Amino acid sequence: MAETHSLQDMRQQAAITAKVFIQRDYSSGTMCQFQTKFPSELENRIDKQQFEETVRALNNMYAEAEKLGSQSYIEGCLACLTAYTVFLCMETHYEKVLKKIAKYIQEQNDKIYAPRGLLLTDPIERGLRVVSYNFVSIQTEQIEHFSVLFFLIRAHSR
Amino acid sequence: MSAVMITRKVRKWEKLPGKNTFCCDGRVMMARQKGVFYLTLFLITGTCALFFAFECPYLAVHLCPAIPVFAVLLFLFVMAMLLRTSFSDPGVLPRALPEEATFIEMEIEAANGNVPAGQRPPPRIRNVQINNQIVKLKYCYTCKIFRPPRASHCSICDNCVDRFDHHCPWVGNCVGKRNYRYFYLFTLSLSLLTIYIFTFDIVHVVMRSMNGGFLNTLKETPGTYPLKLSVLVCFFTLWSVVGLTGFHTYLISLNQTTNEDIKGSWSGKNRGQNPYSHKNIIKNCCEVLCGPTYPSVLDRRGLLQEDTLISSISVTMFIVLSLQKTTAPLIPNEHTPDDAKPSIAASAEKNASPKEEHPAATKVPPLASPETDAETSIAKERAH
Numbered sequence: 001m002a003e004t005h006s007l008q009d010m011r012q013q014a015a016i017t018a019k020v021f022i023q024r025d026y027s028s029g030t031m032c033q034f035q036t037k038f039p040s041e042l043e044n045r046i047d048k049q050q051f052e053e054t055v056r057a058l059n060n061m062y063a064e065a066e067k068l069g070s071q072s073y074i075e076g077c078l079a080c081l082t083a084y085t086v087f088l089c090m091e092t093h094y095e096k097v098l099k100k101i102a103k104y105i106q107e108q109n110d111k112i113y114a115p116r117g118l119l120l121t122d123p124i125e126r127g128l129r130v131v132s133y134n135f136v137s138i139q140t141e142q143i144e145h146f147s148v149l150f151f152l153i154r155a156h157s158r
Numbered sequence: 159m160s161a162v163m164i165t166r167k168v169r170k171w172e173k174l175p176g177k178n179t180f181c182c183d184g185r186v187m188m189a190r191q192k193g194v195f196y197l198t199l200f201l202i203t204g205t206c207a208l209f210f211a212f213e214c215p216y217l218a219v220h221l222c223p224a225i226p227v228f229a230v231l232l233f234l235f236v237m238a239m240l241l242r243t244s245f246s247d248p249g250v251l252p253r254a255l256p257e258e259a260t261f262i263e264m265e266i267e268a269a270n271g272n273v274p275a276g277q278r279p280p281p282r283i284r285n286v287q288i289n290n291q292i293v294k295l296k297y298c299y300t301c302k303i304f305r306p307p308r309a310s311h312c313s314i315c316d317n318c319v320d321r322f323d324h325h326c327p328w329v330g331n332c333v334g335k336r337n338y339r340y341f342y343l344f345t346l347s348l349s350l351l352t353i354y355i356f357t358f359d360i361v362h363v364v365m366r367s368m369n370g371g372f373l374n375t376l377k378e379t380p381g382t383y384p385l386k387l388s389v390l391v392c393f394f395t396l397w398s399v400v401g402l403t404g405f406h407t408y409l410i411s412l413n414q415t416t417n418e419d420i421k422g423s424w425s426g427k428n429r430g431q432n433p434y435s436h437k438n439i440i441k442n443c444c445e446v447l448c449g450p451t452y453p454s455v456l457d458r459r460g461l462l463q464e465d466t467l468i469s470s471i472s473v474t475m476f477i478v479l480s481l482q483k484t485t486a487p488l489i490p491n492e493h494t495p496d497d498a499k500p501s502i503a504a505s506a507e508k509n510a511s512p513k514e515e516h517p518a519a520t521k522v523p524p525l526a527s528p529e530t531d532a533e534t535s536i537a538k539e540r541a542h
Contacts (some may be wrong), residue, residue: 019257026293029434030307032319066450068441076448080343083238092451114366127252127455129303 006099018135024128032062034123034131041134044155045116054108054120056130065097098124171458175253176317184458186245189315193242195330202348203239205391206233209355212384213362220365225358232351239344240329247454248334249320251301251309259302268298291433306390308434310417326418333416336454342410345403352399356392359385412494413442 020042025035036055038048075093079086105122113120119134126132171184178186188195206229214226254262270279282297284304295304298311301318310322314333321335333341362385398407407417413435418424424432436442 019261021258021261024306026288026295026307029288029505053228067447068445072450073444073448076451079451080447084242084340085237085238087451092453094450098453122451124455125457126255128259129251129254129306132258 020133021130032128033064034058045118061101065094168462170460170462177315187247192330194327198328208384208388232519236347236351239340242340243329243344244331245338246337247456249336250456252456254302289433320416336452342406349400352392352396359389385387410443410446413440472519
């Protein structure tokens, strides 16, 4: 049906309305870490411990990606000797960890946040600046609103 | 009532703000002014071509065949590092999306409180403590973000770059977090290549002059023109490139950027307070040169979702126009249902008569705003 097709598009647009941004924590330098302070807007949705656990897990994964250890040194030296052409066939350690993070966020969304009407976005989509929680809740109301409008239009144009 | 979906594959790099040029469908990213970069390429390839064509045959025969082989490897390494520096993303920070920008503005206003009218609001600065050192984060009005520590906005490329070092015209790109090590290796290997070519040019001259005297060797024409040119170019580039390599080696050992050095952030009275330094030269060098390779956070080759946007806008416009009883021309791609057509034709006929009296009133632009629609409906009511 033509109306439902357009309604689906609007559902996509109307779905995400409010967002909460969790900023970076620079207290230990320029490493990618996020603040674990619990934002007040999420008080009714999830408990503090759950939130802190998620952010701490993300912080640990980013710390692992940026760790200056023997593995990163070996990778760096090997890449330098091959004039960095080795990265054409091999993934960097950081990219591997980023894939792990994306999987973890997907898992958290499916298990914990989606049932409570929240959506956690991957910080890589925001330039590793913020972690955002999107409130996905006003869906059904918007659809009803638009369907009422459509009926009004059809009635008026007759 | 359906909206026609216009699907067009648009990659994100086509819509990125900032003054960069992109090639190879978003894989290559450079600054707009590339003239000096072409000069760099010409100088390096030209000098090496002269060396390989005129010096190497003599040196390979009279000294050692490994000399040209090593020169070729060094030349390839220099070119690889140059192209890697020039073509990669230096660490550009994407601009804030509208929701994020609004969120930050709200936070700033909450922090500032009530500013009396006529007074300038305080500068947008956030203080963070890094390793017991207070660092000020400045707000970027172009990118609408608080810049992370060590990031700076490049006015030539119009982007905020993470760990901004400087904008290098020779390389045709900014030098930042992601490509600093390639830039350093480029200057280092170029210094080695220049010294290598210069040394063997001198050796060549010495060996020839052993046969026929120094001045005679120099007078020989035209065979020595490439040699003279090569020596001249190498002599002048030697001082600048070796000097630059030395300067960057000093910066790396202190874990500082050129930007911080120029501004004097961690020198003078602030000496020894650099919070990013590990206070150990070797550790600093290892972090900059052998640290993890950061990924690009600028998604250049991702696909933009354009089709959904077009259909929802056209449906919304249709609703607005229908409700305001205007005879505005429908958008060309809008498919008009059959029952709505006669009503629109009827209303068009009605408005044809007062058209002579109020030509301006009935002329409604396709993207009608509620204000213009209200005006036209009021004008029509007055006409009737």
